Amino acid sequence: MAGEEENPTISFDLGTTYSCVAVWQRDHVEIITNEQGNIMMPSYVAFTDNERLMGDAAKNQVARNSTNSIFGPDDKPLIVVNYKGEEKHFTAEEISSMVLTKMREIAESYLGTAVKKTVVTVPAYFNDSQRKATKDAGAIAGLNVLQILNEPTAAAIAYGIDKIGNDKSKNVLIFDLGGGTADVSLLTIQDGVLEVKDVSGDTHLGGEDFDNRMLKHLVAIFKRQSRVDICRDARALRRLRTAYEAVAYGAAVLTGMGNKEIQDIILYDVTPLSLGIQTHGDRMSVLIPRNTTIPTKKVRQYYNTADNQPEIDLLVYEGERPRSSDNNLLGKFTIPITSAPKGDATVIVSFELDTNGILIVSTVDKISGYKRKITITNDQWRLSNLEIKRLLQDAKRFKAEDDHHVKLLDAKLDLETYAYKMRKAINDYSIYSKLHPKDHKRIKDVQENYSYSIEFVRCFNTLEMHSKHLGIAFCITSLNVYLDKSYVNLM
Numbered sequence: 001m002a003g004e005e006e007n008p009t010i011s012f013d014l015g016t017t018y019s020c021v022a023v024w025q026r027d028h029v030e031i032i033t034n035e036q037g038n039i040m041m042p043s044y045v046a047f048t049d050n051e052r053l054m055g056d057a058a059k060n061q062v063a064r065n066s067t068n069s070i071f072g073p074d075d076k077p078l079i080v081v082n083y084k085g086e087e088k089h090f091t092a093e094e095i096s097s098m099v100l101t102k103m104r105e106i107a108e109s110y111l112g113t114a115v116k117k118t119v120v121t122v123p124a125y126f127n128d129s130q131r132k133a134t135k136d137a138g139a140i141a142g143l144n145v146l147q148i149l150n151e152p153t154a155a156a157i158a159y160g161i162d163k164i165g166n167d168k169s170k171n172v173l174i175f176d177l178g179g180g181t182a183d184v185s186l187l188t189i190q191d192g193v194l195e196v197k198d199v200s201g202d203t204h205l206g207g208e209d210f211d212n213r214m215l216k217h218l219v220a221i222f223k224r225q226s227r228v229d230i231c232r233d234a235r236a237l238r239r240l241r242t243a244y245e246a247v248a249y250g251a252a253v254l255t256g257m258g259n260k261e262i263q264d265i266i267l268y269d270v271t272p273l274s275l276g277i278q279t280h281g282d283r284m285s286v287l288i289p290r291n292t293t294i295p296t297k298k299v300r301q302y303y304n305t306a307d308n309q310p311e312i313d314l315l316v317y318e319g320e321r322p323r324s325s326d327n328n329l330l331g332k333f334t335i336p337i338t339s340a341p342k343g344d345a346t347v348i349v350s351f352e353l354d355t356n357g358i359l360i361v362s363t364v365d366k367i368s369g370y371k372r373k374i375t376i377t378n379d380q381w382r383l384s385n386l387e388i389k390r391l392l393q394d395a396k397r398f399k400a401e402d403d404h405h406v407k408l409l410d411a412k413l414d415l416e417t418y419a420y421k422m423r424k425a426i427n428d429y430s431i432y433s434k435l436h437p438k439d440h441k442r443i444k445d446v447q448e449n450y451s452y453s454i455e456f457v458r459c460f461n462t463l464e465m466h467s468k469h470l471g472i473a474f475c476i477t478s479l480n481v482y483l484d485k486s487y488v489n490l491m
Contacts, residue, residue, distance in 0.1 A: 009117040009146065010107045012100060013154070014134065015178050019043050021103045023111065029158075032110045041106070045098045047083040054102040093133050097140035104141060118143045123181040124150040124199040124272060127318075128330070128376055131357045148356040152176045152185030152201075153269050156194055176201075196270045198291050269294050275351055275359060278315040278324035280305045287351040290320060297352045301366075304337060304345040311336045312347060316361055316376060330359070331376045338367040 010032075013020040018040040021032045031039045036056050044058035053061065079090045100120075107115050122134055131148045138145035152174040169190040176183040183201035187194055223229050271294050276286035279302065287298040304312070312335045319327025337345045346366035353359050359376040 008111060008113070008115065009119065010104075010111075010115055011119045011121070011154075012103055013121045013151070014096065014099065014137075015043055016181060017043055017178070019099055019103055021107050023107065025111075032107055034106045035109075041099075041103060043099050045095050047081045047088070049082075049084060052083065052098070054098055093137045094140060096134065096137035100137055100141040100143060104143060116142070116144055117146055119147045119149055120145055121149045121151045121154045123178070124152050124176075124183040124185060124201050126150075126357070128357055128359060135356065150183070150185070150196075150199065150269055151178070151181075152183045152199065153187075153194075153196055156185060156187050156189075156196070195293065196291075199270060199272050269355065271296075271353060271357065273318045274320055275316070275318050275330075275353070276324070277302075277349060278317060282323050282325050284317060284319070284322055284324040284327060287349070288353055292353075294357070295352075295354050297350065299348060299350045302347050302349055303343045304340060304347075305342060307342050308339045309337060309342075309345065310339060314349070314361070314363065316359075331361070331374060333372065333374055335363050335365070335372055336370065337365050340367070 008023055008025060010021055010023045013022075019042075020040055023030050023032060033039050034041050034055065038056070041055040042059040044053075044055060046053040046058035046061060048061075079092070079095060081088050081090070100118075104115050104118075118138060120134055120138060122131060126134070126148075134148055135145045155174045155176055156172065169188055172187050172189055174183075174185040174187065176185075181201065183199065185199045186197045188197065219230055270291045271288060272290065274284075274286045274290040275288040276284050279285045285300070285302075287300055288296060292298075302312075313332060314335055315324065315332045316330045317324045317327040318330055321327050335347060337347060339345070348364040348366055350362040350364075351359060352362070360373065361376065362371065362373045364371050
């Protein structure tokens with residue numbers, strides 16, 4: 001079937017068990033069938049002594065060639081097979097690219113033209129490295145992946161395309177249960193604007209038989225209530241099961257957004273985990289909170305925490321715990337900064353998260369103008385699928401402990417800040433020279449008391465920390481000296 005435009009953009013729903021391909025043409029979405037007339041292609045790849053098989057052909061020979069059949073790759077395995085008499089090693093990206101290549105061939109056969117551009121859907125809980133791996137798989141398959149789209153969001157587009165003319169705001173829950181994953185998205189639709197409010201899911205929940213079991217259950221209910229058996233009614237059964245087309249359908253709508261018929265659709269997706277950096281005291285400073293609409297860019301200023309500090313180690317994390325070390329480390333790099341007193345050197349940190357969920361971190365030394373930029377794509381820093389789920393569960397389970405840690409950290413930072421200002425003030429000769437000699441020993445005792453407190457800070461609870469703070473404050477204020485308020489501020 002000839003396409004209406006040269007090199008049209010197609011959409012791939014790249015699933016863990018089945019995949020689907022669709023295209024926007026003639027002002028509507030067309031779900032493309034394969035050689036067997038099926039709209040769903042098994043995400044299978046197999047190798048024999050003579051050839052490489054993909055899709056239905058690969059699945060059909062699993063029983064007799066299971067050792068050389070690959071499906072459901074997880075956690076970046078290195079896949080070893082015997083192919084044409086030789087042992088071959090493949091990455092998950094290479095295997096995924098073979099599935100994409102097969103779907104591209106199906107699309108090109110259907111459209112009668114070359115296909116180069118695509119939108120690919122992935123589970124909502126795919127992390128940055130998994131999304132990057134999907135883009136890499138597309139590149140290996142000779143495709144320009146324009147966008148990585150969350151599967152529930154794509155399904156939401158498929159739902160929202162029919163609701164553009166309705167001015168009333170709607171809250172919609174999208175439940176996407178696939179062969180290997182389950183995703184849920186909560187969104188609002190109003191005046192053609194689709195805004196994702198929250199996403200959740202499990203990349204290890206699913207199964208090929210889920211849809212079939214649900215179908216059998218619904219057929220049984222219908223038979224019990226109406227005494228009519230629809231098992232042989234192909235049209236009725238199709239109405240029950242066509243929901244799985246929604247993901248590829250929605251992605252195809254996205255590829256056609258330049259079309260005048262749907263140009264009023266606006267899509268807002270969100271990030272599933274908070275993103276931030278580690279600051280003094282192992283605190284997680286969040287720049288992009290969880291469920292922030294993407295694409296987004298956030299900028300924040302940070303300061304040196306010691307006098308004449310030569311550099312800052314920037315550690316980037318994702319997660320919901322207030323203590324950064326309890327979250328997932330994404331990447332780290334060192335920034336040289338201008339030598340200056342504590343609090344005087346400023347570094348501007350920028351987080352830019354694109355529509356594919358890929359993070360770019362930029363820094364600028366405000367004094368020198370020195371700039372650095374990194375893209376967070378390295379797999380060694382990224383979470384496994386199970387760890388993503390664990391992060392959110394831990395954030396809920398350890399909330400009381402985290403709240404206590406935050407209070408203790410606040411008390412410690414208050415003590416450090418006050419003591420630093422105190423030491424800076426009394427070390428100023430213009431102030432120190434006004435002190436009576438008998439007060440010099442008292443000042444030394446105060447400084448030693450402070451150093452002891454900080455050295456053994458882990459031994460104190462919040463109340464004891466505040467007590468140390470007040471003790472130092474009392475010693476200082478009892479000194480009969482005029483301290484500059486710009487140096488010492490008890491608040």
